[in-house]
Amino acid sequence: MAGKTGIACFDSWTVELLKTGYLHNHARMWFASIWIFTLRLPWRLGADFFFRHLLDGDAASNTLSWRWVAGLHTRGRPYVATAKNIATFSVQRFNLKDNDFANVAHGLEATEPDGLPPVLPLRAVNYPLTTRRASCNNF
Ligand SMILES: Cc1cc2nc3c(=O)[nH]c(=O)nc-3n(C[C@H](O)[C@H](O)[C@H](O)COP(=O)(O)OP(=O)(O)OC[C@H]3O[C@@H](n4cnc5c(N)ncnc54)[C@H](O)[C@@H]3O)c2cc1C
Structure with missing residues (x-):
């Protein structure tokens, strides 16, 4: 989450996400895949990290995209x-x-029994600041 894994692309995307609140769709897919399969971190933690920082953070799209990368939907x-x-x-x-x-x-299908995961409370919606542009100038 601090962007200090030593995997250059992953660390760069982490900093980009923290600074801009945005990652291209491909970068989201690669990030989630490296998080889950290379770093072997829990997918829920990664989804939570994205959800807190993405300006377009959306409970359904984000959660299901992480589950898709993990192979939990397309088992x-x-x-x-x-x-x-x-x-x-x-x-x-x-x-x-x-x-x-x-x-x-x-994928992670063996780690999760069939059925729905437990329902957790969502964070409050953080609306983007319309007075401030997201910027990629530092990359
Ligand atoms: C791990 C992961 C997490 C994601 N989390 C979110 C999230 O929290 N909120 C969110 O809105 N999207 C999420 N996505 C989907 C996708 O990354 C974004 O919708 C897309 O990057 C938005 O960029 P854009 O507005 O420049 O749209 P473009 O890339 O220009 O695409 C045009 C439109 O198509 C739709 N779109 C493009 N790619 C996808 C996709 N893979 N799935 C669904 N719709 C898509 C978007 O609504 C977008 O407005 C996630 C994808 C992954 C792999």
Whole structure:
């Protein structure tokens, strides 16, 4: 959450999210995949981190997107970030090696029983400041 994992792309996206409240859809997918499968952190914690910082944070879209990456919706088909994909779609901004990432064969379906997860209270809605532009100038 401080952007100090040593995985250059991941740390950069963390800082970008904290500073701007935004990440491109691909970066969200890669971030969630690395969080879950490479760093082996709980997906709920990652979803909570996104939800607190995304200007477009949305309980349904965010939660279900994290669950999709984890393979909990499309069971047996997790979304796995690869070095090649990140290098291609970041236009070589991040050149990583395949062994920077987890070798994923299965999603998290075995860790979660069938049925709905417990319902937790949502945080209060934080409306974006219309007087302040989100900026990517520092990247
Ligand atoms: C892990 C993860 C968490 C996410 N959390 C949120 C969230 O909290 N709130 C949220 O609104 N979206 C979320 N998304 C979906 C998506 O990343 C954003 O909707 C999109 O990046 C918004 O960018 P944009 O407004 O520039 O739209 P563009 O990329 O220009 O797309 C145009 C419109 O299409 C819709 N859209 C694009 N990609 C998606 C997608 N994958 N799923 C659903 N709608 C999409 C958006 O409504 C957007 O307004 C998440 C995706 C992932 C992988």
